Amino acid sequence: xxxxxxxxxxxxxxxxxxxxxxxxxxxxxxxxxxxxxxxxxxxxxxxxxxxxxxxxxxxxxxxxxxxxxxxxxxxxxxxxxxxxxxxxxxxxxxxxxxxxxxxxxxxxxxxxxxxxxxxxxxxxxxxxxxxxxxxxxxxxxxxxxxxxxxxxxxxxxxxxxxxxxxxxxxxxxxxxxxxxxxxxxxxxxxxxxxxxxxxxxxxxxxxxxxxxxxxxxxxxxxxxxxxxxxxxxxxxxxxxxxxxxxxxxxxxxxxxxxxxxxxxxxxxxxxxxxxxxxxxxxxxxxxxxxxxxxxxx
Amino acid sequence: xxxxxxxxxxxxxxxxxxxxxxxxxxxxxxxxxxxxxxxxxxxxxxxxxxxxxxxxxxxxxxxxxxxxxxxxxxxxxxxxxxxxxxxxxxxxxxxxxxxxxxxxxxxxxxxxxxxxxxxxxxxxxxxxxxxxxxxxxxxxxxxxxxxxxxxxxxxxxxxxxxxxxxxxxxxxxxxxxxxxxxxxxxxxxxxxxxxxxxxxxxxxxxxxxxxxxxxxxxxxxxxxxxxxxxxxxxx
Ligand SMILES: Nc1ncnc2c1ncn2[C@@H]1O[C@H](COP(=O)(O)OP(=O)(O)OP(=O)(O)O)[C@@H](O)[C@H]1O
Ligand SMILES: [Mg+2]
Numbered sequence: 222x223x224x225x226x227x228x229x230x231x232x233x234x235x236x237x238x239x240x241x242x243x244x245x246x247x248x249x250x251x252x253x254x255x256x257x258x259x260x261x262x263x264x265x266x267x268x269x270x271x272x273x274x275x276x277x278x279x280x281x282x283x284x285x286x287x288x289x290x291x292x293x294x295x296x297x298x299x300x301x302x303x304x305x306x307x308x309x310x311x312x313x314x315x316x317x318x319x320x321x322x323x324x325x326x327x328x329x330x331x332x333x334x335x336x337x338x339x340x341x342x343x344x345x346x347x348x349x350x351x352x353x354x355x356x357x358x359x360x361x362x363x364x365x366x367x368x369x370x371x372x373x374x375x376x377x378x379x380x381x382x383x384x385x386x387x388x389x390x391x392x393x394x395x396x397x398x399x400x401x402x403x404x405x406x407x408x409x410x411x412x413x414x415x416x417x418x419x420x421x422x423x424x425x426x427x428x429x430x431x432x433x434x435x436x437x438x439x440x441x442x443x444x445x446x447x448x449x450x451x452x453x454x455x456x457x458x459x460x461x462x463x464x465x466x467x468x469x470x471x472x473x474x475x476x477x478x479x480x481x482x483x484x485x486x487x488x489x490x491x492x493x494x495x496x497x498x499x500x501x502x503x504x505x506x507x508x509x510x511x512x513x514x515x516x517x518x
Numbered sequence: 519x520x521x522x523x524x525x526x527x528x529x530x531x532x533x534x535x536x537x538x539x540x541x542x543x544x545x546x547x548x549x550x551x552x553x554x555x556x557x558x559x560x561x562x563x564x565x566x567x568x569x570x571x572x573x574x575x576x577x578x579x580x581x582x583x584x585x586x587x588x589x590x591x592x593x594x595x596x597x598x599x600x601x602x603x604x605x606x607x608x609x610x611x612x613x614x615x616x617x618x619x620x621x622x623x624x625x626x627x628x629x630x631x632x633x634x635x636x637x638x639x640x641x642x643x644x645x646x647x648x649x650x651x652x653x654x655x656x657x658x659x660x661x662x663x664x665x666x667x668x669x670x671x672x673x674x675x676x677x678x679x680x681x682x683x684x685x686x687x688x689x690x691x692x693x694x695x696x697x698x699x700x701x702x703x704x705x706x707x708x709x710x711x712x713x714x715x716x717x718x719x720x721x722x723x724x725x726x727x728x729x730x731x732x733x734x735x736x737x738x739x740x741x742x743x744x745x746x747x748x749x750x751x752x753x
């Protein structure tokens with residue numbers, strides 16, 4: 222009895238998709254278009270975040286320790302530095318290590334023969350969690366007794382933060398707008414399907430069909446359209462993303478491999494889930510809304 | 519709660535539509551189980567309004583209505599399907615689904631009320647045989663004559679074994695011979711203990727059968743009597 226019912230709903234839902242072929246095509250097309258635009262902006266935002274993350278790793282704060290501190294005393298400041306908010310990690314570098322790494326970058330080492338490591342200070346290389354608060358962190362570090370000077374590249378930090386804010390803000394707005402648009406289109410598609418079948422619905426009501434009996438085939442129709450739309454969108458997005466990132470990489474627009482795009486396989490699963498949830502959600506919610514008014518007889 | 523033994527009972531029923539049309543102005547009548555009656559009246563007198571009230575398609579402005587034990591005037595929307603499963607309505611315009619075959623049109627009414635495939639396979643051929651359409655089960659409504667479409671509508675009204683059958687102008691667009699055939703069929707159904715209410719304005723038909731006739735005009739009952747009493751020439 223139960224399984225027979227499900228069979229009926231599925232048959233009716235599927236046949237409705239084919240009898241309203243054009244509208245079904247149109248709604249799938251709109252869902253696909255909206256999902257791809259949403260997906261492209263999300264992928265862009267994800268990539269920008271990743272690139273900024275890469276920069277963050279390089280954009281360190283250097284905290285120089287007062288000359289009067291011994292190696293042990295300087296090293297002991299690690300706890301205080303770690304305790305500063307927004308500090309992800311801090312690495313202690315002795316003046317000898319700093320001098321050696323400086324020398325290793327110099328070709329003509331003889332020019333520095335009469336200079337030794339004492340001209341330099343012990344220091345901490347500090348990595349931050351969020352580049353947006355780097356100025357604040359810089360001040361906090363400077364307030365630690367023993368820290369003599371703090372340097373960071375604020376200009377790059379500010380530029381990165383602004384870029385990230387713009388990209389994620391624009392993406393959020395676009396995703397929200399497209400979500401609403403695709404919901405409306407889906408609603409109208411199923412509304413057209415129900416409008417064409419309003420006589421049929423009226424007959425069902427008159428012979429004593431319950432509302433849920435009438436509703437299920439339409440819900441199933443919305444489900445299938447949404448599922449199909451998200452599937453097509455996913456595959457298209459896949460091809461599109463791969464093509465675009467390949468083109469950018471080979472075109473040298475990435476500064477000789479300094480910038481790496483996220484590979485599709487890394488985001489495939491989340492994208493697949495998000496597309497399916499949005500597509501199916503839009504399908505089901507759209508058709509539930511569309512059919513409501515025809516059931517009030 | 520009073521015990522209801524009537525199939526249909528209307529008392530002082532008024533219906534004023536939203537546009538202020540006073541369609542019914544105090545209608546009262548009763549149909550006993552197993553009765554056969556005609557409801558006659560000129561166009562616009564309120565016949566279809568009475569049918570819509572009986573199946574809860576519209577609500578009365580005032581008055582009591584009970585059908586098959588349901589208090590229709592105060593029925594909750596979620597109880598409407600149960601009421602409608604007890605009442606088979608044959609509409610003036612048949613209301614068949616054009617995309618479905620004869621068989622499917624009838625089976626669909628059973629499916630809508632949750633019958634099993636097996637029940638459908640047994641019952642639909644029986645009902646189609648009863649109305650004389652056993653040879654046309656695979657035809658579509660557009661391939662049928664008016665009388666045949668009418669009989670599909672009757673089969674659909676019958677298929678869920680209703681206690682009451684209401685036919686709105688079942689002979690509206692049929693020639694006299696076909697009309698008589700349909701009426702004979704309805705009488706046959708009545709003999710199987712189903713209450714039948716036939717809405718019509720065909721005087722000759724009503725006169726031919728000595729049955730109870732409820733006549734209305736302008737939303738009021740003007741006569742109600744047995745024996746084909748029917749004296750309004752203009753209908
Ligand atoms: N939905 C509606 N809204 C407003 N007025 C209506 C509505 N339905 C019917 N009426 C009016 O109510 C009156 C009775 O209509 P009804 O359909 O009951 O007549 P009828 O006796 O069935 O006529 P006919 O023989 O032409 O079918 C008419 O004046 C009609 O215009
Ligand atoms: Mg009428």
